[in-house]
Amino acid sequence: MAREQGRKLIAQNRKARHDYHIEDTFEAGMVLQGTEVKALRAGRANLVDGFVDIERDEVWLHAVHIPEYAQGTWTNHAARRKRKLLLHRAEIEKIAQKTAQKGYTIIPLSLYFSDGRAKVEIALAKGKKSYDKRHSIAERQADREKQQALGRQLKGMDRV
Incomplete structure (x- = not known):
């Protein structure tokens, strides 16, 4: 085996x-x-x-x-x-x-x-501490939004 x-x-x-x-x-x-x-x-x-x-x-x-x-x-x-x-x-x-x-x-x-x-x-x-947890959640959310914006920009969806 x-x-x-x-x-x-x-x-x-x-x-x-x-x-x-x-x-x-x-x-x-x-x-x-x-x-x-x-x-x-x-x-x-x-x-x-x-x-x-x-x-x-x-x-x-x-x-x-x-x-x-x-x-x-x-x-x-x-x-x-x-x-x-x-x-x-x-x-x-x-x-x-x-x-x-x-x-x-x-x-x-x-x-x-x-x-x-x-x-x-x-x-x-x-x-x-609870405020550290809130801070890390906010950081994660900001990173996610940044990646989404970058993806939209690369696809050409943000052009006005």
Whole structure:
């Protein structure tokens, strides 16, 4: 059987980029049980409430929902159990130093298979205030209007 190549996206936390300023991102491996891998290969996961915590120099992923595997038996996993993340020691120390500062948190951005191995992209982030969110929405809208105007101009529709 041929090995998987490339990156296959399973789940993405789109709301994270709206609610947080992303400072830095890291790719981490995950320690999973067999039925969790099968559920992920079926493309089922939810990162919305997920967060990452550091306990005794180990990084843990909490509250990520990987539903039970449908064909699993008594060996099935708990859907919202905490899962250990695999990172280099230097990365763990860097993350721990930043989260010790006020306002920083670690959130999962996406869950995917990279060359057949389950990976999670985590981000060191700082929460946005409501006025920051409004500002980013206004910026996005202005960019969209600018692109539309440019498109109309290139098509010759703006000539009077």
